[in-house]
Amino acid sequence: MTVEVERCAEGCLRRGDPLGASAPPVRHWVLIEQPGPWGPDPWRESSLPGEVVSSIAEQASAVHARVLLIRRPGRAQPGPRRWAFVDSAPGRERVWWHRFDDPSELVDLGLPEPRGIPSTDPVYLVCAHGRHDPCCAIRGRPLAAALAADRPQETWECTHVGGDRFAGNLLALPHGLYYGQVPPERGIEVAQRYESGLIDPAHFRGRSAFTAPVQAAQELARARSGEFGVDSFPPVRVQRSGHELWDVELDGAALAVRAVFARSDSPLTCSATVPAAVRRFELVRWLDDH
Known part of the structure; x- marks a missing residue:
């Protein structure tokens, strides 16, 4: 079989x-x-x-x-x-x-x-x-x-x-x-x-010129605003504020994001033999909300 x-x-x-x-x-x-x-x-x-x-x-x-x-x-x-x-x-x-x-x-x-x-x-x-x-x-x-x-x-x-x-x-x-x-x-x-x-x-998947936290922040800002321009929400300042936690200021938005890891149930590449961690980012809070 x-x-x-x-x-x-x-x-x-x-x-x-x-x-x-x-x-x-x-x-x-x-x-x-x-x-x-x-x-x-x-x-x-x-x-x-x-x-x-x-x-x-x-x-x-x-x-x-x-x-x-x-x-x-x-x-x-x-x-x-x-x-x-x-x-x-x-x-x-x-x-x-x-x-x-x-x-x-x-x-x-x-x-x-x-x-x-x-x-x-x-x-x-x-x-x-x-x-x-x-x-x-x-x-x-x-x-x-x-x-x-x-x-x-x-x-x-x-x-x-x-x-x-x-x-x-x-x-x-x-x-x-x-x-x-x-x-x-x-x-x-x-x-x-x-x-x-x-x-x-x-x-x-993101723009290669930017780090992963910036890519994640841009994705969240675009989803909230509906603005999908290639050059929209350029980064202004990025600061690590904790373990896997970043404050990201973009031109047009400011937010805190966190990286979260979960072990996959199968290998992440066809050549790998064991599962590995899958990373995702989550919104912690909007820093520009008043």
Whole structure:
């Protein structure tokens, strides 16, 4: 008798794990086109030369950037490949695109002072790193294909972005907006809202430029006000006021939030062997109520 194993994305949906305040803290990105295949460790198991991989890692570390491999959905196309540096810091959201013919050209990316003309055009990355977690391929690739059919120039598959159980995971750059549990038929709507300056609250995980307490406070402020602008409720001040407790002052709201942890009843990734804690944030009180 075959016992069907519950995958991590299925367990996440069954438990109702909260999406909010789950975006990893990242402000800068380096995107390298590498058609694949991608192994569990995409850097060591890609066809990029070892000395190039080491150089890219050192350059990215120097500017505190996260490196992702990217590829077009479907078959790789011949010709030059692309790489980009992305700044997701609030007020500085930009993408600098470049082309390269030989990976050796990547040993000097010039990240401290990005070269070329910056762009504010959207870039959509869908995690499809199936060798890292099967859910990323099962749920990510159909999402990437659907989005690429409508926005072929803006859409890429990418390596692990964090939060496997939230697949399909969609990252909207340059703002660093994380979305999770996005089905293929909703990807275009999420993109349309982003291009209109709005987030899609149904699938929003948070903005990577901000810490988890700020992401949680913004989610609560948006839910109370109905204001879902990408740049609404920027943080003004954050102060830790106790154990897993923060006072967060936003432009337009002030509140105290608390992180609460509960042990899951199943592993949080398909590769994990034991359950782990699921974090959620709760409202303690509104500090701006009089």
